[in-house]
Amino acid sequence: MDNLKKVSDSSCNDGLLLRMGLNDNKAGMQGLDKEKINKIIMEATKGSKFYENELKKDQQVNQRIEKMMQLKEKITAQQLLKAQVQVDKLVIELEQNRNLSSTIVHIDMDAFYAAVEMRDNPELKEKPIAVGSMSMLSTSNYHARRFGVRAAMPGFIAKRLCPHLTIVPLNFEKYGKVSKEVREILAEYDPNFMPMGLDEAYLNITEHLEERLNWPEDRRRFFFNTESTTGTDKDCVNMSAKFNEGEVSSSPVLFEDSTSLMDDEHEQRGLSVENSVLFGTSAEEVVKEIRFRIEQKTQLTASAGIAPNTMLAKMCSDRNKPNGQYRISPERRAVLDFLKHLPIRKVPGIGKVTEKMLKALGIVTCSELYQQRALLSLLFSEVSWRNFLGISLGLGSTHLEKDGERKSMSTERTFSEINTAEDQYSLCRELCRDLAQELQKEGLKGKTVTLKLKNVNFEVKTRASTVLSSVSTEEEIFTVAKDLLGTEIDSVAPHPLRIRLMGVRVSGFLTEEEKKYQQKSITSFLKSGKEIGYLRLQPEKSNQEYFTKNSGAPHRGSFFDQKRAARQLNSENISPDESRGKQLFHDERSSANIVEETKKVADLPNSNVCKIFTCPVCFEKQSSNNLEELNKHIDECLNGTCVKDTVEISKNDSSRENTSNFLPQFKTEWVDKCQKNETDQLSGTDQSASVSDSSTDNSTEKFAQIIPDKSPRERQPSNLSDIARNVCMKQCLFHKQMSQDNEDHFDKTEDKEGSSSSCFFEAKEDSVLVCPVCNSEQKTTNLMSFNRHVDICLNKGLIQELTEKQDFPTKTYNMESSNRVFSGGLSKGQQCTNPSQGTKRSGLTASQSISKKPKASNSKHTIKMFFK
C-alpha cells in the first residue's frame, strides 16, 4: 500500500506536517504545491485535540533525542575507536556471509484499493478518488495525490485539499477477491510466496529461474486478453508496447491523463505470434511476465523489485512505482551503489521516529548510516544497531520464512465520545463477544487479556492482566476485561472516563502441543490445590469466577501436581526444541493419563474457586493471584524440605505453567531422567541431546547445558568445549563452502561472555591466516597482528568503498554509562532479515547471537545455549 511516510520534510521541526508526509508535487498539472498543501492541512488541524496530542508525542521524541545527544557527548574518542574495531569485526563477518545467490521479488499493486474501485466504476477513472471514509482514508489514486491526498489521512482534510475528491467506501470483499486472483499467478512462480497484506507479496524465484531455462518457448508465451471489459483492448495494446519497451511509466487505470503509447512495436521484442508476448528467461523477464499476467487478469498494474534479498527487493519495488520494476543485480557492488544515496527512511523498518533520531545524528542516507556505525553501536541497543548495520550493508533475508503461529488477536473500535460506565461496560462486552467469536474460529485460547483505551485527547493506555487459565469465551474474556475497565474508571473517578476508542486483545496462546495437555493439567493442578486448601474461596462482588469454565480435575496429592506442573514448566525453559521433542516423544503413553484426567474433570461440578491462595506449607494467605508469585512463595517455603514422592513423577505428565521457579529436587530429578531417557530412547534416532556433567547445584544453568543437536554423528561430545568445537567446525565448513575465494584457513571462535575484547580470530595449529578482506596470506601467526591487519584492511577497503571517506569524530568525552536508551525501529520484514544469514553465519559472539525467533535453527540455538 502506498504510504505517506516515505517523504521526509526538509524543514526541521514542524512535527505534524512532517508526519503528514507531503509529497513533492509535479508542477504544471492541476493540483497543489507543497506549500499550499501544508497550509491547508495546518488550518484543518490546528487547535484540534488530535494536533495537541501530536505535539505532545513530538515533544517526547525530542526528549528522547536530547537524551541521546547527551549520551553522545559523553562518548570518548577511545570508546569510539574501540567500538569501531568491534563493529568492523562484525562487518567482516557479515560481509563474508553475504549471500547473493537468491533472487527475491517484491510485488506491490499500485494504489490497490483505489485502482480496483476505478476499474469497477469507469466514472471514477478521470477523477481524483480516495478509498476510505470521512475520518480515514486507506489510499488514494495518483490524481488525488497531486492534491496531497494520501493514505492515512482523514477524509475531511482530504476534502479540503481537493474539494472534488470522491471518497469511495472500503469494500474488502472485492479487494480480497482480486488479491486472490493475483496470488494465483504468484503461486506459479513460487508456491511458498509470502503475501504481506492484500496488495503486496514476496517471491523467491530462484528455483523458478533454474527450471525456466529448460522450458519450451510456448511456456513463456502469454496472450492478450481480448475479451476484457471496458475498452481494455486499447490498454492491452498499451501494455504490449510498454512491455516491449521494457520501460513503463503510467497506467491507464491510474491516470486520467495517460497518453496512448504507440502500438506497433510488437516485433521489436520476440513477439512472434499476433496477440501474444514472449518472455525471456532472465529475472527481469520473469517479473515482466508476472506483471503482464496480473494486468491481463485483473486490469490492474503492479510494481516490482528484484534483488538478492527481501529488504532490497522491497526498496526496489518502490523505485519505479507505479507500474514499473527495478532490479539490483546480485553483485556486492551493485547493492552498495544502490544504497549509497538512499535515504534511510526508504528502508522498511525505519519509520518517522527512527528517521528523526538518526537525522539528529546527521544520518540521512544509508552510507551515512554505515559511516556512523561505531557511534550507533554505542547509542542504540544491540538489536537496533545490528539492524542498522545490516541495512547499511544491504543485507537482508534471502529466503522467505513462513510466518509462525499467531501471537495475539484483538479487536478495537473508535466511536464518538462515550463517558458513562454503563455504556463502556456494554461496549466492552460487545468487543469481547466479537473477539471470542474470532478466537473460536481459530480454536485459540490465551492467558493474557489487554484492554486498550484512547481518551478524547487521543491519549492511549493499555492495561493487561494474565490469568491462570486460558480464556476464549465472551464471558471469560469479559470477566477479565471488565475488571481492567473498572480499574480505569475508578482511577479517574469522580470524573467520568471519556473515551473515543476501546479495544480488547487476547494473547499468550498455547502452542499446539500445549493445547493438548496443558488445559487439563493446569486446571487439575489448581483444582487439586483447592481441595487441599491451596486456593480458597473468596466471596467477591459478582461474576468473578475466573475458573468456572475449563475446570480441571483434581489429581491426587497437591505435591504431586505441583511438581508435575513445575517440571513441565522447566522443560519449557530448557529449549523449545528440546521440550517439543520430548512432548512428541511421550505422546502415546501420556494419552491414557489424559483420558483419565479428563474423566475426573468431567465429574467435577462447577466451582467458584477464586483468587486467594493459601500456601500449603506455611498456611499463609497469598495476596497475589499470580501463579508465578505463588509458586515462588511455595518454593521458598519448601526449600530444604524433603520431598519423597519425586520418583513417582512420570515423564509422561505434561502439564505446564508459566513459572520460573520450582523445587530444586525436581530439577535434579528431571535432569537425571532426561539424561537417561536420551541415551536409552533416543539413540539411533535423528534426535539427540547431550547432557553435560551434572553438577550439584540446582540452578537453571544446568538446563542450559542440554544441547539439542540434529546430527547423530556429533552426539554427546564429552564436554562443553567439544560441543563448542563441533559448532565452530560446522560453521567453518559452511564458511568454506560459502566463501567464494576459498582457502580461508582461519578459525572463528565465539566470544566468551564477559570477555568482549577477546580476539575474534583464533589460530588453529598449522593454519595459515588469510585476511578475509584483502584475501592475502598473512605471515604472522600472532593474532594481535593479524587482527590489526584486518582492521587496517577494513578501513582501507570497506569503509572507503561505501563512504568514500571515513569521518572519525575525535572529540574527547567522558562516558560512564553504557546504557543504550534508544531503540531503532525494527519491523518484521527487517528483523527477520538476518536469520537467513544468521543460520549460516558463523563466528557470532555469544552476546551477538540473536535468537528472537522461536524457529531459530539448531546450530544457533546451540551457540546460545552453550554460552549461557
Added chain:
DNA sequence: CGGATCGAC
C-alpha cells in the same frame, strides 16, 4: 509481566 512505542499494511 505490563505498558508504552514503533512500524508495517
Added chain:
DNA sequence: CTATGTCGATCCG
C-alpha cells in the same frame, strides 16, 4: 462534525 484497525517486535521498569 470528522484523525483507523490489527499485528508483531522491542525496550524499560
